[in-house]
Amino acid sequence: MLRIAICDDQPSERELLSRFLRAYFAAHPYEYILTEYARGETLVDDYEDGLVSFDLIFLDIYMDGMLGMEAARGVRRFAPRVPIVFLTTTPDYALESYDVCAYSYLIKPLNGDKAAALLARFLREEFDGRQKTLLLREGGKGRRIAYREIEYIESRRNVLLVHLDNGEEHRVYAKLSDVERELEGHGFLRCHQSYIVNMDRVRTVEDDFLMLSGARIPIRQRGAKTIRADYFEYLLAQAELTRI
Known part of the structure; x- marks a missing residue:
């Protein structure tokens, strides 16, 4: 079971990405559970309380309250390996994303082809790779x-x-x-x-x-x-x- 989180303070952006994921996995044989967060603080708190463990996190950089980069640092205290994909309107944070070992980033508005290619790469390199032991x-x-x-x-x-x-x-x-x-x-x-x-x-x-x-x-x-x-x-x- 693939466990995915979307953390974005904009409901429309969360819905856009969740629709994409539903369409993608309708065509690919993976079972998944999707959890949505409107605030980075809640995501970090859930990790700190031991309530969650995700295989992939989509994390908006610009959010009210805790910014995405800060949330990523918080997540890294409890999940040093989980792949994080930043969602952003600009690639300006690309270099800073290396500080938290981000897997990649996607530019808004969401490009379906690029998102599909990134997800296929993640499944091949990360998720499927963890199944081979x-x-x-x-x-x-x-x-x-x-x-x-x-x-x-x-x-x-x-x-x-x-x-x-x-x-x-x-x-x-x-x-x-x-x-x-x-x-x-x-x-x-x-x-x-x-x-x-x-x-x-x-x-x-x-x-x-x-x-x-x-x-x-x-x-x-x-x-x-x-x-x-x-x-x-x-x-x-x-x-x-x-x-x-």
Whole structure:
């Protein structure tokens, strides 16, 4: 079930977006629940009280009372990962939106084609991505980790160290080749005998991969040119998919 919030102090704007969402999901096989807010304070209070947890938030920047940017900062205290899409009449806040890790923004009045492209990207990258998980068995316990939360995987003899984007590290007994097969086609690259990287978490590539966490992951010398080419090909493909 996809949980979506619209926070906008203008009833007409909320109705316009909700109509778009109803039409979009009538043509796409996703069940969803839509919650509307007229004030940013109420949205933040609901998060603080533990009453809500959304998969996507559409948040107007210019509202009476708490502005959208302030509301986003409030939400981030309780939901650091939830994708936030700002609704605005001007792109002036685009740079500031990076401070709260906004997923994107839409310019009012709502453009249906751009909104549909953004929603399709969100479903592909975020919502569907969270449904794809890697089962990690640690002793007699097991837990599932979303593919998108994995930054890189390191093999040390018969132990794998799975490094997550939040700094957590999990030790599991498995073969890197088995994990490589499971992750194939999901944005991961075997760049070394002992490493697999999540290409979406790569900051730069030169002699090695510099990850967003600051970790440096070696690239094997044999086939290094092909590995870099595979990475840049992936970047180009992603750029085409995310163009809206």
